[in-house]
Amino acid sequence: AQSVAQPEDQVNVAEGNPLTVKCTYSVSGNPYLFWYVQYPNRGLQFLLKYITGDNLVKGSYGFEAEFNKSQTSFHLKKPSALVSDSALYFCAVRARSNYQLIWGAGTKLIIKP
Amino acid sequence: DAGVTQSPTHLIKTRGQQVTLRCSPKSGHDTVSWYQQALGQGPQFIFQYYEEEERQRGNFPDRFSGHQFPNYSSELNVNALLLGDSALYLCASSPMGNTEAFFGQGTRLTVV
Numbered sequence: 001a002q003s004v005a006q007p008e009d010q011v012n013v014a015e016g017n018p019l020t021v022k023c024t025y026s027v028s029g030n031p032y033l034f035w036y037v038q039y040p041n042r043g044l045q046f047l048l049k050y051i052t053g054d055n056l057v058k059g060s061y062g063f064e065a066e067f068n069k070s071q072t073s074f075h076l077k078k079p080s081a082l083v084s085d086s087a088l089y090f091c092a093v094r095a096r097s098n099y100q101l102i103w104g105a106g107t108k109l110i111i112k113p
Numbered sequence: 114d115a116g117v118t119q120s121p122t123h124l125i126k127t128r129g130q131q132v133t134l135r136c137s138p139k140s141g142h143d144t145v146s147w148y149q150q151a152l153g154q155g156p157q158f159i160f161q162y163y164e165e166e167e168r169q170r171g172n173f174p175d176r177f178s179g180h181q182f183p184n185y186s187s188e189l190n191v192n193a194l195l196l197g198d199s200a201l202y203l204c205a206s207s208p209m210g211n212t213e214a215f216f217g218q219g220t221r222l223t224v225v
């Protein structure tokens with residue numbers, strides 16, 4: 001069965017420090033990989049995606065993600081966290097032969113001043 | 114350019130009733146997907162519409178149905194509402210062939 005795991009319910013980081021939000025997946029083939037962010041009572045905002053090519057993908061608001069095929073991971077990173085980055089982050093995967101996005105359960109990111 | 118718009122933003126219904134949620138895709142987008150997001154969980158795919166046809170369906174009962182109109186807008190209908198249908202319903206649109214989905218702010222449905 002296809003699945004996405006975000007092993008941490010919550011990640012706490014001090015402002016200015018680097019952050020990592022983890023994601024691993026179990027989807028056959030070479031899937032498309034995505035990160036979205038959700039603020040309270042809001043929809044989902046696209047951050048970045050991996051389709052093919054360079055394993056390091058750069059996205060919105062200074063975020064980047066590293067694709068690792070052997071570990072089937074797609075971790076979200078940012079070199080220096082801001083308080084305004086505090087939100088709920090979702091990893092999503094889509095098989096190339098499919099149209100549906102499969103989502104992780106989300107990781108709450110808390111950036112402390 | 115308006116993004117994806119959904120209506121209404123909030124809705125309260127009684128068990129057994131029927132509900133219709135509406136979505137207008139982003140300009141230039143012809144594909145619409147619907148997702149259900151229960152509290153504290155990731156979204157679950159309900160179905161996707163393209164060219165007014167349901168192209169793919171997730172693991173949801175037949176009580177969930179949809180429609181896409183010639184202007185690409187879409188409706189999600191849920192019949193015989195259950196308490197467990199209470200959730201945030203998200204609409205996403207994308208242009209054909211594009212992998213990226215743009216989401217609306219969602220409709221919060223509460224079934225009492």
